[in-house]
Amino acid sequence: MKKIFITTAMASVLCMGFVSCADELNIKSIDPQSTPTYTVEGLLAKQYATLGLTGQKGPAGSADLSCDEGESGFIRTIFNLQELMTDETAWAYQADNAIAPITNLSWNSGNDRVNWAYQRLIFDITLYNQFIAEQTGKLSDEQIAEVRFLRALNYYYFLDLYRRAPFKLTFDDSLPTEKKGKDLYDWLDNELTTIEPLMAEVGAYDNSENFGRADRGAAYALHARLALNSEVYTDGKVKDYQKAIDYCDEIINSGKYDLCREAKNGYSGYQQLFMGDNDCNPEAMKEIIFPIRQDGLKARAYAGTTYLVSASTIAGMPYASTGDPWKCMFAREDLVKKFIPDGKIPMATVDDVLKNPTKEEVIAKDSEKGIGTADVIAKAQDDRALLYMGVGGCEEGKVRTINPGEAITGPLNGASFVKWSNLHADGSTQHDQNYSDTDFPMFRLAEIYLTRAEAKYRLNGSQDGLEDIKKVQNRANRTDLATTVNDQTLIDEWCREFYMEGRRRSDLVRFGLFTGSKYLWSYKGGAENGAGIPAYYDVYPIPDNEIKNNPNMHQNPKY
DSSP, rough: OOHTTTTTTOOOHHHHHHOOGGHHOOOOSSSTTTTOOOOOHHHHHHHHHHOOOOSSSTTSBBBSSSSSSSGHHHHHHEEEEOOOHSSSSSSSTSSSTHHHHTTTTTTOOOOOOHHHHHHHHHHHHHHHHHHHHHHHHTBBBHHHHHHHHHHHHHHHHHHHHHHEEEEOOOOOOOOOEEEEHHHHHHHHHHHHHHHHSSSOTTTOOOSTTBBBBOOOOHHHHHHHHHHHHHHHHTTTSSOOOHHHHHHHHHHHTTTTOOOOOBTTBBOOOHHHHTTTTTTTTTTHTTTOOOOEOBBTTTTTOOOSSSHHHHHHOOOOOOTOOSOOOOEEEEOOHHHHHHHHHTOOOOOOOOGGSSSSSSSSHHHHHHHHHTTSSHHHHHHHTTTTEEEEEESOOBBBEEEEEEEETTTTGGGGBBBBESSSSSOOOOOOOOOOSSSOOOOOEEEEEHHHHHHHHHHHHHHHOOTTTTHHHHHHHTTTTOOSOSSOOOOHHHHHHHHHHHHSOOOOHHHHHTOOOBBBBBSOTTTGOOTTOOOOOGGGSSSSSHHHHHHHHHTTOOOOTTO
């Protein structure tokens, strides 16, 4: 897919189908200075590229949307609404636009970050509708089905985040209607069922030339995720757990995928999934069912994995993989305790801090004191504990703390993440020092194993999924293996395996832990140790501008 992906800037597309938001979103021609001339290959590539890019001139310039371009991408907008308020991560700068209400779970319908995600989903769907309308009958059913899958993926996030969508399948100037809850769930279920047999066979695009195109495996993975959340999305009207199991079986029994297990040049199998060469490393590729493609030279954006790498990095950290560290995100104590229950993570003290150290001096000091990432992994006895509390990035008199206390004050308020990296496992040079090559694994095999385990448990309390959980844990060389399948085992394992991958909020909602007071974490409800919040925060509000511009749309309850 990289051959197709890197040609996206030439695709000139008129996007005026969702007139309800046209004024607010500034939806316009992708290249208003040009006539709409393009190749079909380039136009197909644009459909995929909208998941990874934000405009037509690299990271900034000729943006898709009218907001801050760096904030407008699919990965970044979804990630922020799925992670920044959870027990996994926090944003270091609470004064940044619309961040504090996200951290404290106190947002409203005027929150910009809630609006940016909504804008991105509408924009993407508009592109897909145009492509489908204009290319049906000209291209193969398989190519059209790929774009229908991408459209379904975006509608899935409307269902997950907002429980309703401005729904439209045509490309014209009519207003979208509203589709919500069970109706939207049923449409997604039927749409995926319709397109699956039209798509390429499972694993058809697992080679480097076509890696990143959606085949039947991608559709099955989305269908399994949809079905696992069926009870939540339909307010208890549908419980499609057997369907989730069946789609997981289709993927696992195909024999086309396997967990990334084999260490390479000191990097664990788990670590390689999130590195800059995960699109050409066969060990990583065999686990990734559907990635969002990234390239530091030819697909630059501040909203893809560049965001995840740079926002996690503080200058001076050893093995930093970017020359542009933003030092914005850190791990909450609650995440640390998923790996090290007593919270006693190896960490630097003020006396350990060096003045203007070299990289080599930082590594030596971390090794001497036993406070590097390798020491965290050894303490956790789990390869997935990719956290750092060493001297790199510390300041004189200031070191990382596991808990910031009453208020978040900066990037040293918690452990640094080293999960997302632009380094290449094979030792080759990254394409650019400041922009990430690392593809985003939207679906990977570990999710399928955990989905099957949870679906079996939810269906009838079955313990049959224990072996699936252990497969995932064994890949990570975890020593404290699960002994039973229950709610706590499952929700903790989802966290350990998928932290910082843009899904934590959804998992907490499914287990009834996101709102209320059954499970508290730091700053939930705006309190240092957490406080209960009303259940209506399980979904986001419809943005004010959408309610204003489209009378077909209605606000979610209590907003």
